[in-house]
């Protein structure tokens with residue numbers, strides 16, 4: 001049945017015996033993103049928006065169609081077995097867990113991200129944004145810099161403080177070991193996921209990279225356990241002093257909502273904290289970095305954002321509030337348009353447990369890859385200017401299908417941190433733009449076009465050139 005499905009999907013991209021399409025993922029992280037793009041374009045070219053991806057002998061149906069993606073993401077909740085490989089690095093937290101574990105944990109995660117908590121996190125975003133603006137401002141007029149380096153330290157500090165109440169200080173020391181463990185660990189993990197010959201534990205545990213990855217995981221785990229102990233100590237002291245707390249970290253919310261002492265075990269709490277720290281750090285940093293790259297390349301768009309900021313803040317240097325953010329409608333459209341063309345999570349997976357029909361029968365034993373990168377560029381939903389950066393499209397009309405725009409995925413297993421991420425990105429980008437102009441790292445050619453962005457895939461999609469921009473002070 002699997003081979004029949006493979007034939008029906010009728011890939012336009014060459015396969016080879018034994019390795020299937022895996023040769024597309026040979027080489028570096030840039031080659032891997034290229035592989036997903038090649039297959040994604042093939043899916044777009046098909047009338048049903050589907051194609052095959054043979055990963056060794058495992059068949060995935062790749063989807064670049066919103067209707068098919070919506071159906072699958074609402075009916076198939078189990079992640080493909082390939083994602084289990086990541087548990088070595090991030091443990092058994094909800095993001096990759098089987099449905100039986102994920103469902104009750106999701107019920108506890110959702111209220112942790114409620115508006116009340118978000119509002120209290122706003123003060124963290126504002127404080128950390130001011131540090132970023134101050135740091136990056138020192139580089140004004142000095143030539144190209146990596147926006148990524150600044151944003152990843154900002155998001156790490158913001159997520160550490162909102163998750164644990166811990167002042168990580170990554171913005172003062174960008175080589176913080178936790179940041180290195182997340183970055184390097186994710187990249188090594190992506191190498192394994194993309195190369196089927198590394199899937200076997202027997203092979204992988206004998207490679208020199210294995211102890212390194214385990215060391216990263218152990219370091220992160222120990223760090224979180226230590227943070228938890230400190231927190232509990234702090235809580236005891238607070239109880240003793242009979243003081244009332246004004247804000248709640250993710251850790252406190254997880255402990256309280258799961259039922260206090262009788263709720264989550266230590267291991268369960270650490271697993272969920274690990275998921276929040278890993279899922280919430282790089283993703284938002286990638287989002288803000290792509291937004292900055294786009295603004296540096298589209299000065300007209302940047303001016304419009306600046307005008308909107310002037311309308312809301314005038315010349316005052318007061319900090320942004322939670323209530324200001326809904327007024328930044330054009331900035332919202334710019335972020336959405338950036339996440340459309342450059343979704344930080346470009347592909348997601350599901351496992352077919354029971355047969356589903358997407359015009360053709362998708363059989364158990366196969367997997368699904370929703371190619372968000374391709375779906376977001378499918379002209380059927382985005383028109384013939386799908387490849388163009390045009391934020392106005394989000395102001396003119398809503399997307400033509402509820403699942404045509406899904407950087408945060410879709411359905412019951414979508415991103416629980418969606419509002420947290422949007423709030424954090426809007427705060428930091430608006431804080432920077434109020435003071436500084438973003439310029440491209442290199443001038444465009446005589447036709448006004450910039451060199452194409454080289455993408456890479458390390459489970460997230462990033463700019464291979466480290467998001468280079470320049471900064472200029474606004475007078």
Ligand code: HEM
Pocket residue numbers: 094095096102106109275276279280281283284287343344345348349407408409410412413414415416417418420421
């Ligand atoms: C631009 C920023 C972000 C993007 C593009 C993003 C994207 C995603 C995507 C695509 C998924 C779903 C994967 C799937 O369907 O298989 C996901 C899940 C998740 N995200 Fe995000 N995310 C972002 C920010 C955040 C932040 C800031 C947090 C936490 C503070 C977070 C926490 C999570 C969690 C916990 C899940 C797992 C949800 C579940 O399985 O029920 N994300 N994210």
